[in-house]
Every structure is written in C-alpha cells, then in structure tokens.
Amino acid sequence: MNELAKEADDPGGIAAVQFRRAMRHYPAGVTIVTLQHDGRPVGFTATSFASLSAEPPLISFNIAETSSSIEAMLAADSLVVHFLGDHQHHLAQRFSRAAEERFADDSLWTSLDTGEPVLNDTPIWVRATVRQLLPIGDHTLVIGLVTRVHDNTDDQPIGAPLLYYNGSYHRPRSLE
Numbered sequence: 252m253n254e255l256a257k258e259a260d261d262p263g264g265i266a267a268v269q270f271r272r273a274m275r276h277y278p279a280g281v282t283i284v285t286l287q288h289d290g291r292p293v294g295f296t297a298t299s300f301a302s303l304s305a306e307p308p309l310i311s312f313n314i315a316e317t318s319s320s321i322e323a324m325l326a327a328d329s330l331v332v333h334f335l336g337d338h339q340h341h342l343a344q345r346f347s348r349a350a351e352e353r354f355a356d357d358s359l360w361t362s363l364d365t366g367e368p369v370l371n372d373t374p375i376w377v378r379a380t381v382r383q384l385l386p387i388g389d390h391t392l393v394i395g396l397v398t399r400v401h402d403n404t405d406d407q408p409i410g411a412p413l414l415y416y417n418g419s420y421h422r423p424r425s426l427e
C-alpha cells in the first residue's frame with residue numbers, strides 16, 4: 252500500500268460523520284459519467300469531477316468501491332463525462348438511483364460510434380480514454396485523457412449549469 256492510501260485509511264482521528272458534514276458545504280458541478288461494458292450502457296451521477304491538466308488535457312473523478320458501476324469502470328478503456336445543465340436535474344436524480352432504470356428510456360440517449368452512451372441535450376460533454384486508475388481510501392481515482400469535446404453552448408446558450416450543495420440541486424446566481 253502506498254503512503255497516500257495509508258493516510259486515507261487513517262484520517263487522523265476525525266469522525267467520518269464530521270468529514271461528511273463539512274464536505275456537504277463544498278458546492279460542486281454535477282456530471283454524469285457513462286461508458287460501455289459488455290455491450291451494455293453504464294453510468295452514474297458524479298460531483299467529484301475535476302479538470303486536472305491542460306497540456307495534456309486530463310480530467311479526473313472518483314468512483315466508490317461499492318458502486319455497482321465499479322467493475323465496468325475498472326475494465327473501461329474510455330468514457331464520456333456530461334456537464335449537466337439545470338434542465339437536466341431529473342437526469343442527475345435518475346443516474347444516482349436504481350441502476351437498472353438509468354438507461355431504460357431509449358429516448359434519453361444515443362451511442363457514439365465508439366460505443367459510449369451520450370445523454371441527449373447535454374450542453375457540454377467530453378470523451379476521454381482511461382489513463383490511470385488509482386485505488387485510494389474507499390474510492391478509485393480515475394484519470395482520463397480528453398480525446399473529444401462536444402460543445403453545444405454556441406448554438407444553444409446554456410441556461411445554467413447544475414450545481415449540488417448541502418444535499419440538494421441548485422443553479423448559480425451571478426454576483427456581477
């Protein structure tokens with residue numbers, strides 16, 4: 252086990268409940284990660300997304316070791332990350348609830364030539380190839396190299412990005 256993994260296993264005495272309570276106050280953009288596994292679509296809502304590097308263009312997110320998508324994620328060569336707009340609030344909910352329902356409505360998604368499912372009406376999505384998987388604590392950190400960017404925001408100006416904060420969904424309000 253490397254040093255970082257050991258630290259994550261022993262967070263130095265703070266209670267998990269204290270950690271979770273503090274993290275609730277950190278606002279995050281909402282994404283849905285999708286991929287193909289054994290010919291089937293797989294996906295889940297994730298707020299752990301981050302832009303990691305510009306050159307090369309790298310992104311990251313974390314997946315829980317208990318996730319029903321973990322086996323698919325560990326086997327995947329590529330994936331799509333959708334940056335949700337506030338009009339996709341229902342998709343964020345759908346992709347964090349019963350896994351078997353997530354792709355049940357065929358009208359909500361299509362597949363890329365490369366196989367990954369893409370959710371309709373998403374303002375921005377990026378396709379990435381998996382570069383590194385780092386098991387750490389109770390999650391795996393996934394690092395991907397972005398190979399394709401789909402940006403609809405010129406044609407259809409984005410209403411507002413979807414945010415998650417303190418246990419519920421929000422849209423941002425500008426201060427300027």
Ligand SMILES: Cc1cc2nc3c(=O)[nH]c(=O)nc-3n(C[C@H](O)[C@H](O)[C@H](O)COP(=O)(O)O)c2cc1C
Nearest residue numbers: 295296297298299313314315318319346347350415
């Ligand atoms: C707002 C929000 C953000 C989430 N972010 C993540 C995340 O970054 N990584 C992750 O593994 N699960 C995340 N989840 C949980 C998954 O979306 C999903 O609910 C969980 O994996 C349970 O699904 P399962 O039954 O398919 O395992 C998040 C859930 C919500 C509601």
